[in-house]
Amino acid sequence: MITVGVLCEGQTEENMVREFLYPELLQLGIVLVPTILLTRTAAGGPTGRGGVSKWSKIEKDLQNRLRSSPHWAAVTTLxxxxxxxxxxxxxxxxxxxxxxxxxxxxxKRMAEHIGNPRFIPYLVLHETEAWVFAAAEQLAYWTDDPALAQKVRSMAAAAGGPEEVNEKPETAPSKRLLKLHPEYIKTFHGPAAVTDLGLAGLRAACPHFSAWIGKLTALADE
Structure with missing residues (x-):
């Protein structure tokens, strides 16, 4: 078994790792250890978790994880x-x-900036809700909304694929899902639908995601 640390942006991403990616990659000999990005540490106050405000906070967390866990095969981002x-x-x-x-x-620029061969950067196009657009049938099941499947499939096809559902504030994947189904819960419906779709299905629909998984699985062959 090899261990890979995953720096997650927030609770939704951590749930995706724990519920979906962890069991899938464990079968390949890879143990994922998710942690949520620390956003602030105020004197006498709580530590903020989740969200991204500036690069220096991401870099600090990455360097801390690389330094404190030399036994990990790699540290990546979600x-x-x-x-x-x-x-x-x-x-x-x-x-x-x-x-x-x-x-x-x-x-590539992030990797060059960090300058550590154990760092494997990954940015989700455009957020993990894009993965849910690859799991239209599964989402319809978990939301108990049969009509939702066709709506999600059509929207993904019009964009050119799940990873092309774009980044504008009003048209981001999560905003679209909430508009289609106002009861959509990011931390529940998304991970449940993607987990049911499975790793192979998501890789087939999302090439950028698939390339990242390929880098992680290659670590088991080294």
Missing amino acids: IDYYGLPQDSPGMADRPSAAARQKAEHVE
Whole structure:
């Protein structure tokens, strides 16, 4: 077994790791250890968990995990490309290209900035709710809303695929799901639907996600 630390943006991402990715990758000899990004540590007050406000906070958490867990094979991220701080490496000089190429550019710059071969950056296009667009039938089951499946499939197809459901505030994946089904619960319905879809199904629908999983599974072969 090899261990990979996963720095998650918030509770939704942590749930995706614990409920979906952990059991899938465990079968391949990889143990995922999710932790939520620390956003603040106020004197005499609680430590904030979740959310991203500026790059320095992400970098601090990453460096702490890399330094404090030398026995981990790698440290990766599960952070939304949508809403990533504008001061993050690579954001200012993103190419005029498709969303995946932009995200890959930022991931490359993040890796160069951290400068540790055990760091494997991953930015979700555009947030983990995009994965739910690949699990339309499963979402309809968990929400008890049969008509929802066709609506979700049509929306994903119109965008060019689940990972292309875009990053604008009014059209982000989570906003669209809430509009389609106001009772949608991010921390429950999303992980449940994606878990039922399975790793192979999600990889087939989401190439950027699939490339990340390929990097993680390759660690078991080293």
